[in-house]
Amino acid sequence: MALTPRSLLPAARGQRILTAATFVNTFGSGMFMASSALYFTRVVGLSMAAVALGLFTGAMIGLAAGVLAGRVADRWGARETQIAVMASGTVAMSCFLFTDTFWSYTLVCAITGVVYAADKASKAPLVRRLAGANPAGFRAYLRAVTNLAIALGALAAGVVIQLDSKPAYLVMIVGRAAAFLGSALALSRLPKQERTVSAPAAGGRWQVARDRPYVSATVLNCLMSLHFAVPGFLLPLWIVGHTDAPRWMVSCVLVVNTILVIALQVPISKGVGDADTAGRRMLWAGLALFAGLGLMASAGGTDPWTAATLLVLATAVYTLGELWHAAASMEWSFGLAAPDKQGEYAGFFGIGVGVAEALAPSVLGALALGWGVPGWFVLGAIFLTVGAVSRPLVAWAQRHSPPHAAEEVPVAVPVPSSS
Known part of the structure; x- marks a missing residue:
C-alpha cells in the first residue's frame, strides 16, 4: 500500500x-x-x-x-x-x-x-x-x-x-x-x-476533588511531570556549562527527542487501556528516567566525543521514559474520570501538570545544576520512586472508593449533522 x-x-x-x-x-x-x-x-x-x-x-x-x-x-x-x-x-x-x-x-x-x-x-x-x-x-x-x-x-x-x-x-x-x-x-x-444530561451524581459539585483514585493519579502525574523540563531547560544548561560536548549537541539532542516522540508515541501507547496497565507503564517510565538522567550526568567530565555519545544515548533512554509516562498519564486522565464529567476531571488533572511546569525549572535547577552529578541521581531516584508506588497506590485508592455512579443519558433532540 x-x-x-x-x-x-x-x-x-x-x-x-x-x-x-x-x-x-x-x-x-x-x-x-x-x-x-x-x-x-x-x-x-x-x-x-x-x-x-x-x-x-x-x-x-x-x-x-x-x-x-x-x-x-x-x-x-x-x-x-x-x-x-x-x-x-x-x-x-x-x-x-x-x-x-x-x-x-x-x-x-x-x-x-x-x-x-x-x-x-x-x-x-x-x-x-x-x-x-x-x-x-x-x-x-x-x-x-x-x-x-x-x-x-x-x-x-x-x-x-x-x-x-x-x-x-x-x-x-x-x-x-x-x-x-x-x-x-x-x-x-x-x-x-x-x-x-447527567443522572444526579452522588458526589455533587466538585466531585473530582473527592475522587481518591483520580486525586492520587493527579498528584503522582504532577511529580512525574517535573521531567518534562529536562530536554528544553535542564539538558541545554548542563551541556553548555558542565560538559565538554560541542554546543551543537543542544540542538542534536532536541532533534533526537522530537523524532523519537513522533515515531514511537502511537506504538508505545498500544495496550494501555486500564489503570493497572498505566501503573506498570509508570514503573517503566521511572526506571527509564532514572537510567537516562544517570547517563546525562555521566557526560560531565569526559572528552567531547564520549560526552556527545553519552548524551545521545541518554536522550534515547530518557525519551522512552517520557513516552511511557505520557501513555500512562493519558489513560489516567481519561480512564479514571467520571464519564459525564470528563471536562471537569481533565481540568483538575491539568492543575497538577501546571504546578509541575511552574516548579520544574527551580526544582531541577537546584538539584541537578546546584548539586551536580549527585543531584542528577537524586532527581532520577524521585522519578523511580514515583513510578514504583504509582500502581499500588492507585489500585488501593480504587479499592477504597465507590465506583462512578453518573452516566450520560442522551436527550432526544434532533440537531443538524454538520454546521
Whole structure:
C-alpha cells in the first residue's frame, strides 16, 4: 500500500477534523514559544526576569480556569466550548501586538493563560467522544501530531529569529493569532451532538476533588511531570556549562527527542487501556528516567566525543521514559474520570501538570545544576520512586472508593449533522 498524506490520517471524519484543528493550533504554539521571548526582550524591551514572571502569572491564573472550562464543556458541549476558546485565543494573542509595558504584558499573559488552560480542559470531552474503538491509540496519535506541529512551528520561527526585526516578530504574533482562528474554523466543521444530561451524581459539585483514585493519579502525574523540563531547560544548561560536548549537541539532542516522540508515541501507547496497565507503564517510565538522567550526568567530565555519545544515548533512554509516562498519564486522565464529567476531571488533572511546569525549572535547577552529578541521581531516584508506588497506590485508592455512579443519558433532540 502506497504511503500518502491521506493514509496517515484517521479514517473517521470527526477524528480527521480534530487532528487538523490540533495541528494548526499547535503549529502556531511552536512558532510562538520558540521566538516570543526574543520579541518581548528585544522589541518590547522587557527583561528576561519580567518575561518569566509574566508567563508564571499567566500559568497560575490559568490553573483554576481549567476546571471551570471543563465544567462548561461538560454542561454546554465540548465542540462549542472549544470554538469559543479558540476564538478567545485569537483576540488574546492579538493583544500582544499592543503591549509596551510590563503591566500590559502581564495582563495579556493572564488572559492567554486562561485560554491555554481552558483549551486543554474543554478538549478532553471532545477527544473522548471522537476516540472511537481505540481511545488510547487516538490520544497517542494526537500527541504525536502535536509534537510534529510544535517542531515544525519552531522551525518556522527560525526564519523570524534570523530576520530579528520588529516586522518579522509582529508577523509571527499575527500568525499565532491566525492559528487560533484556523483551529476554530476547523472545529466548526464537526457535527453537533445531541445534548446530554447527567443522572444526579452522588458526589455533587466538585466531585473530582473527592475522587481518591483520580486525586492520587493527579498528584503522582504532577511529580512525574517535573521531567518534562529536562530536554528544553535542564539538558541545554548542563551541556553548555558542565560538559565538554560541542554546543551543537543542544540542538542534536532536541532533534533526537522530537523524532523519537513522533515515531514511537502511537506504538508505545498500544495496550494501555486500564489503570493497572498505566501503573506498570509508570514503573517503566521511572526506571527509564532514572537510567537516562544517570547517563546525562555521566557526560560531565569526559572528552567531547564520549560526552556527545553519552548524551545521545541518554536522550534515547530518557525519551522512552517520557513516552511511557505520557501513555500512562493519558489513560489516567481519561480512564479514571467520571464519564459525564470528563471536562471537569481533565481540568483538575491539568492543575497538577501546571504546578509541575511552574516548579520544574527551580526544582531541577537546584538539584541537578546546584548539586551536580549527585543531584542528577537524586532527581532520577524521585522519578523511580514515583513510578514504583504509582500502581499500588492507585489500585488501593480504587479499592477504597465507590465506583462512578453518573452516566450520560442522551436527550432526544434532533440537531443538524454538520454546521
